[in-house]
Amino acid sequence: AEPLLRVNGLKKYYAASGRSAFRRSVVKAVDGVSFDLREGETYGLVGESGCGKSTLGKSLLRLTEPTEGEALYRGVDLFKQSRKSLQAYRRELQIVFQDPFSSLNPRQIVGRALEEPLVIHGIGSPKERTDRAMEMLITVGLRMEHYYRLPHELSGGQRQRIGLARALILNPRIVICDEPVSALDVIIQSQIVNLMRKLQAELKLTYLFIAHDIAVVRHISDRIGIMYLGKLVEEAPTDKLFANPRHPYTQVLLSAVPVPDPSGRRERIALEGDLPSPLDPPSGCAFHTRCPFATERCRTETPIRREVDEGHFAACHLI
Numbered sequence: 573a574e575p576l577l578r579v580n581g582l583k584k585y586y587a588a589s590g591r592s593a594f595r596r597s598v599v600k601a602v603d604g605v606s607f608d609l610r611e612g613e614t615y616g617l618v619g620e621s622g623c624g625k626s627t628l629g630k631s632l633l634r635l636t637e638p639t640e641g642e643a644l645y646r647g648v649d650l651f652k653q654s655r656k657s658l659q660a661y662r663r664e665l666q667i668v669f670q671d672p673f674s675s676l677n678p679r680q681i682v683g684r685a686l687e688e689p690l691v692i693h694g695i696g697s698p699k700e701r702t703d704r705a706m707e708m709l710i711t712v713g714l715r716m717e718h719y720y721r722l723p724h725e726l727s728g729g730q731r732q733r734i735g736l737a738r739a740l741i742l743n744p745r746i747v748i749c750d751e752p753v754s755a756l757d758v759i760i761q762s763q764i765v766n767l768m769r770k771l772q773a774e775l776k777l778t779y780l781f782i783a784h785d786i787a788v789v790r791h792i793s794d795r796i797g798i799m800y801l802g803k804l805v806e807e808a809p810t811d812k813l814f815a816n817p818r819h820p821y822t823q824v825l826l827s828a829v830p831v832p833d834p835s836g837r838r839e840r841i842a843l844e845g846d847l848p849s850p851l852d853p854p855s856g857c858a859f860h861t862r863c864p865f866a867t868e869r870c871r872t873e874t875p876i877r878r879e880v881d882e883g884h885f886a887a888c889h890l891i
């Protein structure tokens with residue numbers, strides 16, 4: 573079947589600020605990423621902070637303008653739409669951020685914040701909007717009285733429930749979740765992830781779930797893509813990725829995930845150094861400066877993406 577969203581060769585480059593005009597530096601935040609989002613699935617996008625995953629999410633909604641590539645939503649390229657025609661699609665693609673209230677007025681009651689998307693899209697009468705907001709509070713496991721609360725009166729978990737309610741009030745089909753549980757403690761994290769799974773089933777949602785922690789996306793993702801310095805280095809169904817990670821970077825990420833069965837414990841692989849700057853990414857395979865298996869070839873030649881098993885792709889010279 574046709575994917576709900578097909579991302580093709582997405583690039584987001586921007587000029588680095590504070591640099592001399594003679595050295596025109598370009599940050600390749602997202603550097604040629606392609607993947608499909610299938611109807612009803614959760615695609616987990618994982619990588620270290622600074623790898624470009626948030627930029628990718630924002631580019632899909634054009635909250636930041638992509639430099640190159642396509643985003644075909646039901647066959648229509650979102651990157652080619654005028655601002656005006658994009659508005660219609662923006663109802664169907666919503667985003668949830670780590671802290672949903674960071675961009676909202678702290679003196680505005682929750683109910684008003686919830687209704688805002690309806691106001692922006694000119695949907696319903698004031699009474700209908702209030703009814704819909706109340707309904708959404710129940711949907712995300714809160715109570716109607718939360719309508720009158722101020723953001724600071726809510727816990728982190730409650731705030732993220734409001735974030736979800738606000739994203740879902742327009743009845744979207746795709747929700748881009750950018751580290752939605754990263755600021756929460758572990759117990760609240762699993763409550764929110766469980767709520768998201770329940771909402772996905774009830775409302776037939778498709779998720780792009782962005783996280784730096786692969787353990788967080790494991791139980792919600794059907795497939796996982798691993799990003800390193802603006803590129804997708806591995807992609808596989810979740811089970812296959814955990815059973816047989818092929819890219820050395822994925823192996824490093826997985827070696828840090830605790831396993832319930834001690835006999836299945838992987839040896840922890842330590843990653844040397846920090847993520848290199850996307851301003852000056854390493855030549856060849858960008859991971860070669862930290863890869864335990866790097867050879868001379870890795871320094872000069874960029875590995876191409878290969879299918880190593882059905883639906884399982886990786887880009888590494890070793891495979």
Ligand code: SF4
Nearest residue numbers: 857860863870888889
């Ligand atoms: Fe490591 Fe080379 Fe594979 Fe890159 S191509 S992940 S440096 S072995």
Ligand code: MG
Nearest residue numbers: 621625626751
């Ligand atoms: Mg981020």
